[in-house]
Amino acid sequence: MPPASLLELEDIHVSGRGAPRLQGVSLRLRAGERVALLGPSGAGKSTLLAVANGLLVPDRGQVLWQGAPRARSGRARRRQQARIGTLWQDLRLIEELSVQQNLNAGRLGQWGWPRALLNLLLPLESGACAATLRRLDLDPALLDQPVAALSGGQRQRVALGRLLRQEPALLLADEPLASLDPRLAGELLGLLLEEGRAPRALLLSLHRPDLLSGFDRVVALRRGGVQFDLPVAAVEPGLLAELYAGAAA
Numbered sequence: 001m002p003p004a005s006l007l008e009l010e011d012i013h014v015s016g017r018g019a020p021r022l023q024g025v026s027l028r029l030r031a032g033e034r035v036a037l038l039g040p041s042g043a044g045k046s047t048l049l050a051v052a053n054g055l056l057v058p059d060r061g062q063v064l065w066q067g068a069p070r071a072r073s074g075r076a077r078r079r080q081q082a083r084i085g086t087l088w089q090d091l092r093l094i095e096e097l098s099v100q101q102n103l104n105a106g107r108l109g110q111w112g113w114p115r116a117l118l119n120l121l122l123p124l125e126s127g128a129c130a131a132t133l134r135r136l137d138l139d140p141a142l143l144d145q146p147v148a149a150l151s152g153g154q155r156q157r158v159a160l161g162r163l164l165r166q167e168p169a170l171l172l173a174d175e176p177l178a179s180l181d182p183r184l185a186g187e188l189l190g191l192l193l194e195e196g197r198a199p200r201a202l203l204l205s206l207h208r209p210d211l212l213s214g215f216d217r218v219v220a221l222r223r224g225g226v227q228f229d230l231p232v233a234a235v236e237p238g239l240l241a242e243l244y245a246g247a248a249a
Contacts, residue, residue: 005067006031007029007063009025009051009052011061014044019223029203031200032200033201035203036219038218039221044223045174046174053084053086065084086173087163087171097146099150102158103162106163106165106166130143132161170202171202172203176204177207189214209240216232217230218235227242
């Protein structure tokens, strides 16, 4: 029996200035799949991730979550949103708040507003937050520190910790390795690939085709459309050269 489908995008179109941002994009993500999203700048990778996490409603096409149309509003939509977590390139941490408060931001979709407000006043779920830091090879003594006091590598791990606290079924990442040195990039990618195992799935936008070895599939975008969708073993150098021909990676 094939793994359950988590997210399906069917014939997605998103308009843009002068040219479509996405045109006719279809994609299915199943539990346990770790998919790399490749393409030159402006190919539509960030737009696709915004459609996948529900921040952007396409002009045409259908988005299915676990086989059913995505809810448009209300409690059902909030439950679905809580099952999809995103690691942004700019991290979107709140610098003035503590590491613990930022980690707990991953729980807001499950907590509701009263407990979310309490998170600004009290150190909630300290044990769970400390355990998350240990998983990321960070000292739990950092919990009380403001994010502004952390190094770049520590910030990356706290952002990933917030994602882990959310406990999503689908992990999305928008070029999370772009500004990291090779050592930190390798460590963060390893953590994301490990967390993307079944019953979860991972869709990660990459600007480095040399880091594909840990993925199961590659989806390549060019000019808003899917150029190829293949197992990693089938992605040959000629396909990559054609993908990036005439454009910066």
